[in-house]
Amino acid sequence: MPFRCRMCGTCCMCMGDYISIERQVRPYEFECESVSTGTPFLARVDEDKREIFSDSSWLDGHPAACRFLRPSGEHILCTIHGTSPAQCRFYRCVVMRIFDPRGVLIGKVTGTLALHSDDKELREIWEGALREIPEGSVDIEDHMQKVLESHGYRVE
Numbered sequence: 052m053p054f055r056c057r058m059c060g061t062c063c064m065c066m067g068d069y070i071s072i073e074r075q076v077r078p079y080e081f082e083c084e085s086v087s088t089g090t091p092f093l094a095r096v097d098e099d100k101r102e103i104f105s106d107s108s109w110l111d112g113h114p115a116a117c118r119f120l121r122p123s124g125e126h127i128l129c130t131i132h133g134t135s136p137a138q139c140r141f142y143r144c145v146v147m148r149i150f151d152p153r154g155v156l157i158g159k160v161t162g163t164l165a166l167h168s169d170d171k172e173l174r175e176i177w178e179g180a181l182r183e184i185p186e187g188s189v190d191i192e193d194h195m196q197k198v199l200e201s202h203g204y205r206v207e
Contacts, residue, residue, distance in 0.1 A: 060127025066117035100130040
């Protein structure tokens, strides 16, 4: 399954400590470093996001957020998506948490709809539900959630 970003910004709300802006080299262009790896990269604000990038007031209320994150309507966007570092490009968030009937977390689903769980029964239900996705289904996550809930799991 391809990853489908929800543009919620959750993954980047604490990235301010992991991406360091070393200096601005041009308008909308910055020399940066991925702090965790020490890897330098050149960040360019995407042309279609320059207007929202110019307003940094949102960051005042979110001091731990990545300096390149900005709200746009109901979404929170990466303004350097085209030049984001590897740690950002390869990140896949958790789109579902699955709890057993007692409320114990037994599985997580990443944005590629990959189930991460050691629970054999849950994995079997998951695999069966994937095979039964209605043709032309637009919201696969919704289908999977309904199947899991029909088996007594709670999904968040």
